[in-house]
Amino acid sequence: MSAAGEPRYLFLGVGGMGMAPLACWMSSAGYSITGHDACLQEEVRQHLEASGVTLRDFVFPEQLGEFTTVVYSSAVRAGHPVLDAARSLGLDCLRRGEMLARMAEGLRLVAVIGSHGKTTTTGMIAYALQRQGIEANYILGGLFADTSLAPSRYSKSPWLVAEIDESDGTIENFSPEHTLVLNLDWDHADYYGKAAQLETAFTDLSLRTRQTVLLPDGMDLKGLDEAKVVRYASSPEQDFNTNNARAAFAALACVSNNLPEDVLEDFPGIARRQELLLDREGLTVIEDYAHHPTEIGALMQNLRERASSRQLLVVFQPHRFSRTRQFKEGFAATLSEADACYLLPVYAAHEPLVEGGELADMVDVFKDSEPVVLESGLAGLKQVNQAAMSRPALLAFIGAGDIEDFAAASVALLREPDSVDGACLGFLEERLSPEAKIKLNEPLANKTTMRIGGPARIYAEPASFADLQQLLKAAQLFALDYFCIGRGSNLLVADEGFDGLVIRFSAPAWRRVETLGAGRIWAAAGGRLKEICGFAAKAGLAGFEFLEGIPGAVGGALRMNAGAMGSWMFDVVERVQFIDANGHYQDWPREKFHFGYRRVEEISRGIALGAVLKSPESEEESSIRSRIDSYSTTRKESQPRGPSAGCIFKNPEGSYAGKLIDEHGLKGMRVGAAEVSAVHGNFIVNQGGATAGDVIELVRRIRAKVKAESGYDLEPEVLLVGRSWPEVLKEGADV
Structure with missing residues (x-):
């Protein structure tokens, strides 16, 4: 806990590959860091918690008084209520690159820049320094393939090795001690409308570099003082990792001399970079983050060599509409080298639709062989797996979006070809937190107030919002219907049970109730209404007394606008957090909802997560308790036990x-x-x-x-x- 007056940071989108290592580093350095991410991966969560980062499933504008600075990722969309509120309150709001630049001030920064290979090269430098026992800070933009290695390291050393992201323009905030330039290819057309603009960003950073600019053979940046340029060997004839290693050694020489030549011999690699997912007789499956034609071209050359006489199958997911429009011809040319190419829908990354950047536009530019467009669910998985099993194959999943989930589901189904349920559990095994529960054929009778019903085909109790997101992803990939329950009131489960996934909000995180101030409380979906009634009474908040007589939880009460004693749930609702019918997180005021009899339309088609409730007035606890007791007596006299x-x-x-x-x-x-x-x-x-x-x-x-x-x-x-x-x-x- 920071002392009064010290900065307190809220990271929005803390699970991002750039955000998480920075949050870990700052927390390890002693800063007060709280993080929120609606799509937090389990491996990332473990790194964050190990570094002391406080994680929250939900953050509200009313809680911003706890923080001095909000750091946000590029995935946080314009209009985000917390970010907008932070700005209106005058809090310091920084993009990830701006925050990193502040942390780098006063340190001897070795900046790694380039269109490709930044994370791998930075990882190589960091790994070599650790292996040799050389004190230095590092902050990656990804995760090591070896999960025991942290994506950042804090040290009292003056040296900091970090990759610098050029995509959003924050590169202009850095003035490194040394700059390692890997390569330069036009990308990020949404920010750099012309290739020359990206080159200018690289050149300007190099001009601000205080000592050495390390350039690969054959590259020139205009206006550089040749006296501070150091060349290192790099060749387009070599594979990317060979060139990355040469670049890493060049940068390491700026920090320490006489490193052994084999210091990178057992480098574990970076997650999602030619990551081996399955290797058995007749079939090898890999996944790679490549999302630029140059990267994919180099990767395809490597894959073709590895495939040898086997068929080479590629599943590609374009990343961003703007990039798809910019590079669709290049994508088509490189991907056509596969024996069969499968395409998944464009991963938007919160980008609005761009004309000319849709999947159909990319399909149209393939010349020699038309790609196969896949559904991003069970039908698509089976289609790819059937092709991979037809004869010996190397199957590669390529892209920077969420194709890693599709790839993992494919492998799970390859391992359990006769059991979709078994494959689903295999997929979720490393994605759910240890506190989450998941079972097959779990009886539901004892989970309802009526004590009736058959089993759930798959039953799960998520321990967090991140767990819930993983369960919903699994349901989408494996074509499972799902149903959510809390306390299990207002339900009758058929004797046959439920042929799908039942999600129960019973873990402590889903029963949280907390005060937001100004007569407001927040209650999670699994919170029991009777407990919320008592919580409000203790806080002196009137108007919740009628909840005492409703034997259910918040989620169900929001779904049906439950009522008792002449009052209704939405009488005390100010805002509701829910997942809508399209799978998107929403935080809506009560006025946006449409009500039917015992039904709130938008919530009935989605999943209620929690709600901000507001008391119409404050009152003495004793008076509130008196009404609660009166309602309780009436209920007991008029309803069966x-x-x-x-x-x-x-x-x-x-x-x-x-x-x-x-x-x-x-x-x-x-x-x-x-x-x-x-x-x-x-x-x-x-x-x-x-x-x-x-x-x-x-x-x-x-x-x-x-x-x-x-x-x-x-x-x-x-x-x-x-x-x-x-x-x-x-x-x-x-x-």
């Missing part, structure tokens, strides 16, 4: 379901062990051993009786999981 799902039917317009059931003498009606409550007619109680079939048949009989004698159609309110009410009610009508 046995296992139930809550109200089974919606109230029809002009009447009440419970009243109609009572008037027609249906209290006590029973099918098997399912019985209409004698206390409240709109409850069906499990008297011990009831099945979903019992409840469904009882619902049919109640509906038929009420319809015949009053004309009212009673519609089920309880969600039927694993079947659908129209389906099962039609079955009854057809009998």
Whole structure:
């Protein structure tokens, strides 16, 4: 914890490959670092936590008073509510490169720049220094392939080795001691409209370099003082890693002399750079981060040599619409060297659609052989794997987006070709946190308030938002339907269970409730409504008392706008955090939602994650507790105590379901062990051993009786999981 007055940093997008190493380094250096990322990978999380970074699944504008500086990645979109609020509050808001430049001030920076190979070369330099016991700081822009090696290292040494990203223009903030230039190819057309602009950025950095500029043979940057230029051997005839190693040795000479020639002999490599995913008789699978035609061309040459007489299959995911438009002809030319080329949809990286940069535009420029466009799900996985298994092959997944997930899913399915479920679990094994739970064929009856139902085909309890994101990615890749539960009220699980993935918000992170100030609290999706009611009372916040009588969790209450005692959930909602129907994280004010009876449209099609709740007024805790006790007494007197799902039917317009059931003498009606409550007619109680079939048949009989004698159609309110009410009610009508 930083002392009062010391800077406190919030990293937005802390899981990014540039952000995470910087956050780790700053935390190790003693700075107070808190990080948030909606798509945090498990391996990155482990590095961040090992460095002392505090991680939060959710961050809100109301919490910005805790920080002095916000550092954000290029993946944070314009209009991000926290970033906008930070700016309006006058907080220092820095891009990743700007923050790194500040940290580099006063240090002897060895800057590694280039269009290709920066992370690998920086990793080589860092690895060699560590292996030789030479004290130096380093900050990578990626992860070592060896997960035991940290992506950054803090030292009291004056030396700092860091790769400098040119993509967003922050390169202009650096004035290195030494600069290592690897290569120069036009890229990032969204920022550098012309190749000359990128060359100028490299030249200007070299001009600001205080001592040595290391250039590869054959490269010239205009205006440099030749007295500070040192050349190192580099040849287009050599593979990238040979040239990277030569560059690394040139930079190492600036820090230390007489390094042994074999210092990089066992260099473990960088993750996602020609990473071997599977190697068995007849099939080798690799993944590589290449996303520029020059990189892909060099990679294809290497892959062709490795493939030898085997077929070379390539799956490519273009990265950004602007880059696809800029390089589509180059991509097509290099990828055509494969025996078969498969294309995944363009990874947008939060970039808006650019005319001429869509996948169809790239397909159109292939000349000799047309690529195969893949679905980014199970059908696409099976299509690629079938080709890879047809005869000996080298299968390569190439791209800088999320193709690593598709590649990992492909390998999982290759290992478990006869079991999609087994492949799914294999895919998730290294992606979920150790605290997460995942099982096959898990019974659901004991996870619902009605104590009825069959098993979930796959059952999971995510321990964090990052775990949830991985589960949803797996569901998309392996074509699994999913359903989310909290406490399990307002649910009836079919006897057959649920043929898909059931996600339960029961871990501590999903039951968090915290004060945001100014009469506001935040509650996560798995928080029990009764506990939130008590939390609010203790804080002197009135208006939440009605929640005491709702036997559910926040997520379900938001989904259906649950109510009791004349009040409704959205009476106290200010904002809701949820994943929408397209899989995107949203933070919406209550006014944006559309309400139906016991249904909030947008949340019903997505996943509620939590909500900011606001009290209409403050009050003494004793007064609030008095109302809670009164509501509790009323509830106990008017509702059954046995296992139930809550109200089974919606109230029809002009009447009440419970009243109609009572008037027609249906209290006590029973099918098997399912019985209409004698206390409240709109409850069906499990008297011990009831099945979903019992409840469904009882619902049919109640509906038929009420319809015949009053004309009212009673519609089920309880969600039927694993079947659908129209389906099962039609079955009854057809009998």
